[in-house]
Amino acid sequence: MVDNRFWSAGACRTLPMTPIRFSPSSLRQGRWYEYLFRFGLGGIATAFAGMVASQLGASIGGLFLALPALFCASATLVEKHEVRRKREAGLVGERRGKNAAALEAAGAAMGSVGMLAFGLVFSSLVERDVSAAFIAASMTWVAVSVACWLLRRRMRSLRRSARAARPRDT
């Protein structure tokens, strides 16, 4: 397994936190039909958004740029992978699968804040400079999403530390 640990952010003094890792070997867990499914779903979502926009106008079509269809597929696949991994290790893995999908959902909630920032930056720049709008909006999405994730992690870590430091009632 090739794990490139490129970043460990917001390290807490009291409790260790999982570092952010890039693990290309995880791609081997996926089956070819799952990649085909995601390609098809992405294609259909994009064609559908275009179709809605041409039939019902740019505004209603624009709503579908944030359609959670891809998140649905992604959460389902994450759960499936986790259950499969646990079954291969001789465990049931149902609970673990649901928790993995729940973590995916928590991440998507933070990513949606980034998506909001993407839309704001893109709409304010696109009529002045199209290339700059795409670049600035994409960079904003990355920065805001990662900042939200780090902030949440920091807050969870502080809460856990406070709980651990609290004297126990006897």
Added chain:
Amino acid sequence: MMEYVVRFFVGGLVVSLFSMLGDTLRPKSFAGLLGAAPSVALATLGIAVYLHGAAYAGAQSVAMLAGAIALGVYSVIVCHLLVRSGLRAMTATAIALPVWLIIAFGLLALAGRFQ
């Protein structure tokens, strides 16, 4: 028809790239950020700029703000459904879908941007 074929392939490619990137990142909550990546938006807005111009793409991206807020609420609801109700991911994501529709269209109506 050709326009939709192009949309299908461009959208499929961009979404696949984001999904594969999400598969390679850990921890899972961090990879989940990619679940709300603007992959469909990048493909659609790129085509919109090419076919209809910057103003049209701008109008789409403003409406996308309502969709993004709805996506945030939807994701939180799915997270709670998975943790508290014990539903499977496919069921939880499907059950919560009307919430996305109601919030997204509700916000658009509130902003008076139905066209």
